[in-house]
Amino acid sequence: MKKYEYEITEHPAGEFQQLAYFCSAEGECAMEQIPEGQIKKLKDILNDKGLQGWELIQLSFGSGGIIAFWKRASDNV
Secondary structure (H helix, E strand, C coil): CCEEEEEEEEHHHHHCCCCCECCCCCCCCCEEECCCHHHHHHHHHHHHHHHCCEEEEEEECCCCCEEEEEECCCCCC
């Protein structure tokens, strides 16, 4: 049976000066008004964790920033 370990990382809103994530009443979500550097910052976070073997499960956006949920296979759990 495969075993997994999990990690949760927080990324304060200050790291993403103009990150704007909106969901419509119909449930369609989009990122808007994001400067190029901010998208690169998010990609860097995702790629850095991916290189460590972590798989992104979910990103949660809020006024305080972003919370990322990760998992990876583990023999130690």
